[in-house]
Amino acid sequence: MEKHNASKSKKPALVERRYLVTFILITSLFALWGFANDITNPMVAAFQTVMNLSATKASMVQFAFYGGYATMAIPAALFIRRYSYKKAIMLGLTLYAIGAFMFIPAAAFEEFSYFCLSLYILTFGLAFLETTANPFILSLGSKETATRRLNLAQSFNPMGSLCGMAVASFIVLPDLLSDVRNAAGEIIFPTLSATEQAAIRVHDLAVIRDPYVGLGLIVVVMCVIIALTKMPVTVNGETKGNSKETLRRLWGNVEYREGVISQMFYVAAQIMVWTFIIQYADNLGINKAVAQRYNILAMVMFLCCRFIGTYLMKYIRPGRLLGTFGIGAIICTCGTIFIEGVAGLWCLVAISAFMSIMFPSIYGIALDRVDERDTSLGAAFLVMAIVGGALMPPLQGSIIDLGRVAWLPAVNASFVLPLICFVIVAIYGFRSARLRARS
Numbered sequence: 001m002e003k004h005n006a007s008k009s010k011k012p013a014l015v016e017r018r019y020l021v022t023f024i025l026i027t028s029l030f031a032l033w034g035f036a037n038d039i040t041n042p043m044v045a046a047f048q049t050v051m052n053l054s055a056t057k058a059s060m061v062q063f064a065f066y067g068g069y070a071t072m073a074i075p076a077a078l079f080i081r082r083y084s085y086k087k088a089i090m091l092g093l094t095l096y097a098i099g100a101f102m103f104i105p106a107a108a109f110e111e112f113s114y115f116c117l118s119l120y121i122l123t124f125g126l127a128f129l130e131t132t133a134n135p136f137i138l139s140l141g142s143k144e145t146a147t148r149r150l151n152l153a154q155s156f157n158p159m160g161s162l163c164g165m166a167v168a169s170f171i172v173l174p175d176l177l178s179d180v181r182n183a184a185g186e187i188i189f190p191t192l193s194a195t196e197q198a199a200i201r202v203h204d205l206a207v208i209r210d211p212y213v214g215l216g217l218i219v220v221v222m223c224v225i226i227a228l229t230k231m232p233v234t235v236n237g238e239t240k241g242n243s244k245e246t247l248r249r250l251w252g253n254v255e256y257r258e259g260v261i262s263q264m265f266y267v268a269a270q271i272m273v274w275t276f277i278i279q280y281a282d283n284l285g286i287n288k289a290v291a292q293r294y295n296i297l298a299m300v301m302f303l304c305c306r307f308i309g310t311y312l313m314k315y316i317r318p319g320r321l322l323g324t325f326g327i328g329a330i331i332c333t334c335g336t337i338f339i340e341g342v343a344g345l346w347c348l349v350a351i352s353a354f355m356s357i358m359f360p361s362i363y364g365i366a367l368d369r370v371d372e373r374d375t376s377l378g379a380a381f382l383v384m385a386i387v388g389g390a391l392m393p394p395l396q397g398s399i400i401d402l403g404r405v406a407w408l409p410a411v412n413a414s415f416v417l418p419l420i421c422f423v424i425v426a427i428y429g430f431r432s433a434r435l436r437a438r439s
Contacts, residue, residue: 034160068123092128100216259366326426
């Protein structure tokens with residue numbers, strides 16, 4: 001009897017041994033799309049200079065990048081329902097590689113729109129990977145440990161992000177001739193002759209192109225490894241059901257419905273914080289390469305706090321922890337807006353510590369009570385919510401282009417948009433905790 005009671009009280013494993021190899025391989029994909037995300041963020045500032053663009057137009061890089069998620073998330077879910085996780089992953093990696101290799105003709109033609117198209121195709125692949133990998137990780141074990149398991153897997157996403165940031169900071173940005181400054185800290189590129197600018201543009205676009213081509217080769221290798229590895233055909237019990245019924249059930253789930261909205265605002269905030277940290281530093285006279293190091297520091301804080309947050313979830317409910325971290329992000333964002341100078345920049349860096357658990361926590365909470373038949377389509381809408389990262393950055397860029405807003409530099413004032421987003425995330429976290437307490 002005692003042995004029986006002990007076995008009943010034993011907590012389920014975070015990752016069951018039979019799924020360990022699959023878990024490791026799928027978790028590695030989180031690093032792959034993290035690299036793509038965070039080598040792309042500083043490219044907004046790079047394109048702005050080398051292509052002589054406004055902040056608004058340069059931020060179309062993010063519109064193309066995150067617009068790909070919005071376009072392909074639902075088709076990815078329907079593909080999963082018809083075929084399998086493994087086939088969806090392989091298709092995602094193929095699209096990822098194609099988009100990366102398209103940087104070769106984009107650099108040759110020196111067309112900003114071609115770079116945007118390359119990123120758009122690349123994120124078709126990322127949409128497939130995220131729509132597949134997140135619910136796949138959730139399903140590899142007990143539902144009781146699902147949100148913690150996803151937070152653990154998502155912890156490897158910032159590791160890939162750090163690699164992307166490091167490549168941008170130490171290889172790409174320092175080698176950009178268009179960012180060379182005079183003794184006063186002013187960029188000299190606009191003052192050069194058309195011939196000199198053309199030569200520099202050829203050089204700099206090749207510098208931007210090369211990391212993506214290298215990334216494409218790594219993705220091809222990963223695709224071969226996945227193809228040769230045996231994986232569960234399905235582990236979530238999902239069946240090919242009626243899509244209308246699935247949509248009705250998802251819409252009727254309050255936590256899920258509000259989770260999709262919250263995810264959209266969270267991703268918008270994340271992309272704005274990480275994209276415009278360079279412009280914020282630039283307003284203080286800091287060049288792009290040095291400014292990107294602040295972004296790396298922000299990502300280190302993000303990574304460390306992701307592990308801390310995953311540990312805290314053993315003792316604090318995910319919704320309550322999400323709401324608390326949301327309040328922390330609100331306070332830091334207020335500092336970013338109203339404190340001018342380096343202190344405001346440090347507040348901007350500190351926001352990342354509080355963003356650390358937001359994406360996987362919203363994702364896990366939203367899907368926790370979704371019917372198993374609806375998992376892939378439910379995941380697709382949460383991935384589609386990444387479109388927030390496409391819509392908000394151009395709006396923030398248009399505010400930055402104003403120069404000043406009231407008594408504040410426009411770049412400071414522009415962070416009112418992430419502030420609104422974090423308020424919505426905090427409300428969702430506390431509402432979720434209250435709903436769980438009632439039930």
